[in-house]
Amino acid sequence: MDVGIIGATGYGGIELIRFLQKHPMINNIILYSSTQEGLTIDNLYPHLENESKFVLRSLQYDSVQDEVDTLFLATPPGVSAQSSEALIARGISVIDLSGDLRLKKQAIYEKWYGRTAAESDLLNESVYGLCEWNEEAIANARLIANPGCFPTAVLLGLAPLVQAGIIEMNSLIIDAKTGTSGAGKAASQVTHFSEMNENFKIYGVATHKHTPEIEQELERWHGQPVSVTFQPHLVPMVRGIMATMYATAKKPLETSDLHKLYQDAYQDHPFVRLGQVGAFPQTKQVYGSNYCNIGLTFDERTNRIIIVSVIDNLVKGAAGQAIQNFNIMNGFNQTTGLDQTPVYP
Amino acid sequence: MDVGIIGATGYGGIELIRFLQKHPMINNIILYSSTQEGLTIDNLYPHLENESKFVLRSLQYDSVQDEVDTLFLATPPGVSAQSSEALIARGISVIDLSGDLRLKKQAIYEKWYGRTAAESDLLNESVYGLCEWNEEAIANARLIANPGCFPTAVLLGLAPLVQAGIIEMNSLIIDAKTGTSGAGKAASQVTHFSEMNENFKIYGVATHKHTPEIEQELERWHGQPVSVTFQPHLVPMVRGIMATMYATAKKPLETSDLHKLYQDAYQDHPFVRLGQVGAFPQTKQVYGSNYCNIGLTFDERTNRIIIVSVIDNLVKGAAGQAIQNFNIMNGFNQTTGLDQTPVYP
Amino acid sequence: MDVGIIGATGYGGIELIRFLQKHPMINNIILYSSTQEGLTIDNLYPHLENESKFVLRSLQYDSVQDEVDTLFLATPPGVSAQSSEALIARGISVIDLSGDLRLKKQAIYEKWYGRTAAESDLLNESVYGLCEWNEEAIANARLIANPGCFPTAVLLGLAPLVQAGIIEMNSLIIDAKTGTSGAGKAASQVTHFSEMNENFKIYGVATHKHTPEIEQELERWHGQPVSVTFQPHLVPMVRGIMATMYATAKKPLETSDLHKLYQDAYQDHPFVRLGQVGAFPQTKQVYGSNYCNIGLTFDERTNRIIIVSVIDNLVKGAAGQAIQNFNIMNGFNQTTGLDQTPVYP
C-alpha cells in the first residue's frame, strides 16, 4: 500500500515515519508539506539520516489519489475539518490525528476549542478510533478521528469500569500528567528547558479540550450524559502520560475482582497490559511503544477505586494508535509494524 | 542561642545547616552523629566547604543540656520516640522532623507505620508544628512534631476551605506529586537515576503514612472524623511538592470569593502566597525557599473546587518549617533566618 | 539459531533481549542467571510483559552446547575470563560484553583493572569486535571481546584520522560525556537521582579503564605505542555518549577534505553517519539505535582537528554492537535485527 503524511515535520509526523517505514505492508510513503517542500526530512531531523530520504512535496488535490491509498493528517487545528471531505471523496482513507473530528456535537467543539467546528456530515462520517473499543466501526470507516493522547489513556483505563456500571459516574476525577512532547515541536516559554526542568506545572485548569472528548465517549458507554473533572499537569520529561483516576464504587468490592474484570476485557488486546494484582505502572515501561499499562486497586477505607493508566503520548497517544487504526481498516493484524519493545531504561 | 542537630548528615540535616548557620539569633551549632563522629560535615558534603567546619560529635545525654538550648531531630523512625522524653526533661526544646510524634493515636500510628508508637505522654506533650495554624500552642511548646512534607502542602491548601465548612468533607481527593529528595539520601532502585529520569511513578497507592496525619488535622478543624484519598507520585526532579486537591462544594460559589477567603486567612502569614485570581503555582516558584504558593478555582461544570499548593519539600516541608517553629517558640519574628528568595530559574 | 544470555538481568542484558527477540534469524533465546533462576524476566522488568516470557535458568556447563549456538556474556568482571574457555571448547561462539578479554597484555589489564588478567591463550584467541574495522577477524572468530562503550565512540571517531597519519599522535585529547546507564543497574550514591539531576560530574580523572583499550587499538593502526588523555564525565541523562576529540594536524587542511576522508572510510558502513559538512551530532539523534554519528572540523586558528562522535552507550556501545558481531560471525547482513530508528524526541 501507499500512504502519505500531511504535516510530517511535527512530532506526530516523525513518529509516524518511524513506524511506517518499517511497516511490512507499506510500499511507499509520501510526505506532504505546504511550507517546506523540496527539503528532505533528514535535513530537518538528522536522526533520520540513512533511514529516510523522503523529499517533502506539496499536495495536489487533483492527483493525490494516484499517489496514496491512505493519508495520515498530523496537521494544525482546522486543516482536516477543511480538507478531509475532498480527500475521502477521492477514495482515500483518512486518519486524522488532530482534534477537528473527534467531537460529534459542533456546539461542544466550538465552546471548548473556541473555533468553528467541521461540517456535521463530516463529523457523522468520522469514526472515533479508539481501537480496543471501536474495532468494527473502524474496520468499515474511511475517515478516522484518532483519539487525543489523554483520552486514550483515560478511556482505556475506565472502559471496563464504566461498562460494568459499578461506579458512581458523577464521582469521576482524573488527574493526568504528561511529558512535554505533547505540546509539540514549537518552542515556547512554558516548555523552555530553563523553565521546565526541575519544575512541575499544572495547566488548563478545568478547561482542557480533552475533557469533552472523554465525556462524549463515557456517555456512549454509560448511556447518559457524564461530567468529569479532568486535570492535566506537565512533568519535566519528554514522553509519557500517566492518568490517575478516582471513582467511588457503588458497593464494596475486591481488588482481585476488579483485576479480573480488566483481564477479561483486555485479554484479546495485545497492547493493553495489566501486570500483577496490586502492581502499578510507570511511564517508562511503555517508552517508545504502543502499549497501555494499567494498574488498579479498591481502597475500602474510602470506598474508592483508583485506576492508573500509562501510555507513550506520541505512540499509543498519537502515531501508534493511528497505525493501529490503519491496520484495522485494512484487515491487517493490529500489531503489524507496531511490535516495538519499550526502550528501557 | 545554641542549637544542635541530631542526624545532620541527611538531606533534612544539611538543609537545617544551610539556614541555621545564617540565622542571626544563633550563636553556636553542634552536629551530633552516632556513626560518623570525628568527621567534619564538609568532608561529607563538599558544597559546605568554606561555610561550615562542624565536626560531628556523639551526643552525651548527661551533658547535652550544657551544649544546646534546642535540638532538631532529623532522625530515622523510632529515635525521637525513644529519646525526646530524656531531652525535654533536661530542659531542652525539641523539634522533631521525623514522623514519630505527629499522630496522637497510638493505634493509628501502629497501623500505618507498622511499628510501636511512642508513649502516650510524649504524644500528648508534643505539639503539631503547622506554623500558620498552630502558632499559640507552638509558642508554648517544648516538644514540636514538625509536620510531614505532604501534610504541610495539603493542610495549608485546605485549611481555609475546611474551616469555612463549605465543602463536602467526604469528597476530598488529594493527588500529590513530589521530587525525589523526599526519599532521602540513601540510594535505592526507585530513585536510581537511570530508572527515575524520563519516568513518572505512582507509589504508596492508598497506603501512604501521611494519610492519617492529614486526616487527624482535618478532623481537628472539621470537628468530626474525616477520610480522604491521598495519593502521592514521584516526579523526575529533586525538589518540590505539588498537591492538587479536589473537593465538592456544598453550594456553588465564585472563584473570586474563594480567593478572598484565602487572602483573609493568610494575609498575616508571610510564607503563604496566593498570586492573582486564576493563577496557579509551579514548584519552581518556591525552590529553595520557605514559601507555600496556592492557587484555586471553582469549576461550575462539576461543582468542584480545585486547590493547588506547592512547597519545597526540604524547606517548608522539613527544615524551613522546623526553623519557623524554632522562631515561634523563641518569640522571634517567623521569618528570621528564613528570608531566602526562591532560586529561579 | 539458538542463543543464550548470561547476565540477562542487567541493562546490557535487557537491551540484548530487546533486539534479539525481534531478530529474524534467531529461533530460541535462553536466559541464564546464577542468582535468580526460576523468575521470569518480566517479573523483574515489567516493560517486557507481553513481550518476553523467558524463565531464568541456571547454566549447566555439561549441556549448554545442546541449548545454544552462541552465548552473550553480559557479566561482571572475571566471569568471562574464567568461563569462556570451557564454552568455546564446547563449540559455542562467545560474545563477551565485559572488559575481561579486550586488553591483550595481561600487565596492562592488571594495572588498570586491579585484578588478575585472563589467560594469555584466551586473550590471544579473542577478537576485538569493533565491527567497522575488524570485520574479517570477527567473521572467523569464535570468541569476541565486545568493545567498551567509550572506546567504540572514540575509535570510530578517530580511525580514519589515525590511519591517514595526518595528526600528531601525542596531541590526542579525548573529553567524553556519558549518560548514567553506563554505570549499570545497581543503585549508588553517584547515580542517586537527587545527587545526579541538575548536576554534571567528572570521574575517573586520568584513571579510567577504557584508556588502555583506546590506546591498544590506536597503536594497532598507528604502528607505534600511543598515549592519550581520555577523560570521562557523567551527564544528567540516561542514555548517550559524546566524545569530543582534539588532535593537532601535522599540516593545515580543509574541513571538506576531512569530511571526504570520513565519507570514504564509512560509505559501506550503514551504522556510521556523517551528516553535512560542518554539522555536529547530538546524543539524542542515535537514541535507542545502533548508529554512531560523527561530525568534524579543522580549526585553522589553532591547527587542531575537532571530531565529535555520539552513540547510544547501551546499543552501539554494548548490546547492539554485540549483535552486529553476531551477524558478522554468522554471515548475516550486519543490520539484521538492528534496523531500529532512533527514538526522537
Add this chain to the structure above:
Amino acid sequence: MDVGIIGATGYGGIELIRFLQKHPMINNIILYSSTQEGLTIDNLYPHLENESKFVLRSLQYDSVQDEVDTLFLATPPGVSAQSSEALIARGISVIDLSGDLRLKKQAIYEKWYGRTAAESDLLNESVYGLCEWNEEAIANARLIANPGCFPTAVLLGLAPLVQAGIIEMNSLIIDAKTGTSGAGKAASQVTHFSEMNENFKIYGVATHKHTPEIEQELERWHGQPVSVTFQPHLVPMVRGIMATMYATAKKPLETSDLHKLYQDAYQDHPFVRLGQVGAFPQTKQVYGSNYCNIGLTFDERTNRIIIVSVIDNLVKGAAGQAIQNFNIMNGFNQTTGLDQTPVYP
C-alpha cells in the same frame, strides 16, 4: 546606596534582584525597562511575590543620576556600548554584564561578534571585572566589564598555572559544559525541553565568542599572544558550568605541589574553593552560590595537567560576580550580600 538594573527581566536581571534585595548596604533598587514599563516584576516572575514589588520604569537619561549611584546593565548586545559613556559622564558607576566592553581590541570584537565595536575610549575606560585577579583596578573603576560566564570559570581555573609559567601555552584545550540558563530567557528550538532533555549537545564549534576573551586575559598574564581551543557543550540541566582544561606541563611535577600553588593563590579569596588533593568538583556543589570550585591533577603518563573548574553560570558567572565588583568598587567586604550557601541537593 541606590542602585538600578537595566534589563531586569532577563535571567541575569532577576538573579541580580535575588541578591541585591538582601544586600545590607543597598537602600533602594530601581528596575528599568524600555518595553515593559508599568509592570511589577512579580507579575513577570511570580517567584518574587512577597519579595519584590518593583515597578518597571523607563530610564530617563537626564535624571538617572538623581535616582541611582550604580547601574547594572543586563542588556542585549550593543546597549552598553551605546549608553555607558552617557551614564558614567553623569557620575554613575556602571557594571556591564553584556559582552560589549570586555574585548579591548575593536577588530577582535568585530570578528567574533559580527557587529560594530564600542568606542576605543570606552573600551580603554572599562575594567575587566575578574574580581580575584583585578581587585585594584576594579576598586578604582567607574565602568566594569563583567566577565563572561565561561571565561570566569576558565580564567579562575588557569590563572595560577599561567602566572607560574609552568605550562606550554599553545597546548591549552578547554572543554566546557554549561546548563541552559546561559542561553537566556528567550525560548528557542535548541533549548526546547523536548529537544534538550535526555540530550547532550555541542555548539559553537571553534567559533564561540568567549574564546577571544579568554585569550586576551591569558595574554595579559603570559606576556605574549595566546591561542586556545575553547569548546562549549550544552548539558540537560539549568544551572552550572564545568570547564575541563588540559595543558602540557613544561616539566613533570607533583599534584600536591600544584594544589599548593592554587592554595597559595586563592587563600585570601573566599569564593574560590579547592577541596582536598585529588578531589574534583561537581556543578551542584556551587548551585545558587558565588563559589568557584577547582580540582586538579598531574597525569604523569601524558605529562598533562588537568584542571576542573565549576561555577553557577548565573551567579559567579554573571550576577554574583557583578555584585562582587560592586562591593570592591565601594570598599565593602567582597562577600557582602553574597554569603549564600549552595542549595544542595
